Amino acid sequence: MADSPQRIDRPLSPHLQIYRPLFTMMMSIVHRITGVGLYFGMAILVWWLLAAATSPSAYATFAAVAGSPIGLLILFGFTWALLHHALGGIRHFIWDFIHGFGPERVLLAKATLAGSVVLTVVVWIIGLALKG
Numbered sequence: 731m732a733d734s735p736q737r738i739d740r741p742l743s744p745h746l747q748i749y750r751p752l753f754t755m756m757m758s759i760v761h762r763i764t765g766v767g768l769y770f771g772m773a774i775l776v777w778w779l780l781a782a783a784t785s786p787s788a789y790a791t792f793a794a795v796a797g798s799p800i801g802l803l804i805l806f807g808f809t810w811a812l813l814h815h816a817l818g819g820i821r822h823f824i825w826d827f828i829h830g831f832g833p834e835r836v837l838l839a840k841a842t843l844a845g846s847v848v849l850t851v852v853v854w855i856i857g858l859a860l861k862g
Contacts, residue, residue: 760814771811774796
């Protein structure tokens with residue numbers, strides 16, 4: 731009978747306790763979270779389209795919910811998620827061409843965050859101005 735092999739103690743894979751969270755890591759996580767948020771946010775878009783196609787009372791119900799403070803907050807967050815995810819996609823597109831992996835990777839991540847915030851505010855200012 732052969733002796734059983736001795737267990738070899740191997741190092742564990744590094745985990746979050748070892749790695750210091752970097753800005754680019756956090757932006758990657760936020761990109762995924764916004765993707766999930768957009769998936770669920772499509773229900774709002776479908777509700778809006780169905781309400782508009784169904785009847786004036788259905789649309790009035792949607793408008794009342796969407797125009798409430800919580801509704802506006804959700805729509806603002808949806809707008810930010812959409813713009814943030816789109817800019818993150820552009821960042822990933824740049825990476826597909828093997829650019830932006832040097833020191834500029836942090837700049838691209840910061841530009842994604844800043845751009846999404848600024849564009850969200852600009853879109854809402856324009857939207858509210860057009861609404862009257």
